[in-house]
Amino acid sequence: MVELVKLNAAPDAGGPELPRNVEAEAALLGALMIDNRIAEDIQLKLKPEHFFEPLHGRIYEAVMRLVERDMIANPVTLKPMLDQDPALRELGGASYLAQLTGNGAALLGARDFAQQIYDLALLRQLVNVGRELVENALDTSEDVNPREQIEQAEVSLYKVSEGEGEVGSVKSFAAATTMAVQVAERALNSGGHVSGITTGINSLNEKIGGLHNSDLMILAGRPGMGKTSLATNIAYNAASRWLRDNADGIPPEKNMGAKTAFFSLEMSADQLATRVLAEQSGISGEALRMGKISRADFQNLSRAARELQELPLFIDDTPGLTIAALRTRARRLKRRHDIGFVIVDYLQLLQGTGKGSDNRVQEISEISRGLKTLAKELNCPVLALSQLSRAVEQREDKRPQLSDLRESGSIEQDADMVWFVFREDYYVAAKEPGNKESPEHLEWAQEMERIYGLAELIVAKQRHGSTGRIRMKFDAKITRFSDLAEGSYMESYE
Helix, strand or coil, rough: CCCCCCCCCCCCCCCCCCCCCHHHHHHHHHHHCHHHHHHHCCCCCCCHCCCCHHHHHHHHHHHHHHHHHCCCCCCCHHHHHHHHCCHHHHCCCHHHHHHHHCCCCHHHHHHHHHHHHHHHHHHHHHHHHHHHHHHHCCCCCCCCCHHHHHHHHHHHHHHHCCCCCCHHHCCHHHHHHHHHCCCCHHHHHHCCCCCCEEECCCHHHHHCCEECCEEEEEEEEEECCCCCHHHHHHHHHHHHHHHHHHHHHCCHHHHCCCEEEEECCCCHHHHHHHHHHHHHHHHHHHHHHCCCCCCCHHHHHHHHHHHCCCCCCEEEEECCCHHHHHHHHHHHHHHHHHCCCEEEEEEHEEEEECCCCCCHHHHHHHHHHHHHHHHHHCCEEEEEEECHHHHHHCCCCCCCHHHEEHHHHHHHCCCCEEEEECHHHHHCCCCCCCCCHHHHHHHHHHHHHHCCCCEEEEEEEEECCCCEEEEEEEEEECCEEECCCCCCCCEEEE
16 A cells, blocks of 8 residues: 555644545556656646645656656656655655556546546635635725625636636746747638637738737727727627637637627617627618618518527626626626627726726726736737727827827737727718818819728737738728728838
8 A cells, every 4th residue: 555645734723624635646646657648638737736745746747847858757767856855755765656656557547536636626726715705705894895805706716717726827938839839820720821810801810910819909099980880890700700610610729710798888789789780781770770671671681680699799788897897797708608809898988996086097007907917817809999089189180199099008008909990081071061062072072082981990009010001991881891892901110
């Protein structure tokens, strides 16, 4: 019988013991040293921190280091690596390692042992979360904010559900480079140089390479420019691409779309749905609202509605959300529906969590940091819409720039990309001369004909690439942005 290491005492004397199975840990280590090939099946999930007994975790780590170097891991090769380990020396050093290999029957259940060790580690993390939650809830001092405690509990539970818990997210450089190569491979295999989630607009995909995990993108513009329309277009394109790739049997890691969560603080869910229906049926939103449609239009509408029923697009139109509440709702959607893309319309309508703070700049800083944290926490792209200051209207050239962002310092700093949507015809239309027979009106009409339906997306900041302008087509009738069929160009600048 293998002599096992003395167990750590439970944190609370006399309380229930933490979930563990040290015998399973010993059996798994023995099986690994007998047949190193077992490591190929378990190393992606099981980490040294998942072992209850610290010595077992150190032995497991040493085994994995040897396996990664294509060396045989057995008691003999492990001896120099663990000779100075005090806990192992107490048990007889290398003889303890040899004892672990004494039960060959453990080979048959090695994978089950690994799964149980992992599950028990999650339960221990859950116990710790529960203890902290109880301790914090019993604190009734004046500085305590119950909502903050709920937020922290949600974060901790989310990490446990994702298998992180106290393990953290530290990655070796080897692991990081492997992930980078996988991103490049995805872009190569896509044929369109898209390594992230597609926007559905080819010219934009070519400029930014798609929407990348953990990135925060800010889409800004003055009222009437079409910010929400563009965000809705991208949301539909990402969700429909996920649906199509999933139906085609494409594995999740190669799916170019994403299940999408749309947090609409300005428009109701049915208004957003009307926009998507208008885009897909080709019927204007105004005609839909007023019922000015023919039988044929209604048939197109019914067809589009049927096709959209399975669309993995989730709309939350709760008004007045705080950044903490939004993050909580996003995590729930991640757990329940595995969303891979989040859109927030729009940033200035979110509220901070500070008590009685009158400083809006600080509140916006908290919100922008919270959105960036959310992108990293869920490991998905977050697109947040933002208003621009009126400074744009005072200039001759109405094209926005970074300084036009409201409370711009923190937004510009936290964002990985900043986009501005700009439609020149919006401003020119407002300058129509009153006399329709005058030469000025003719000149105005010619100018409108040249620019009508054209839009620019200005990439003013891109942390991982160049900046520049992208020309697109905008159909105001159905609020749809798309690639220009001819004459499309991208203009880059630094």
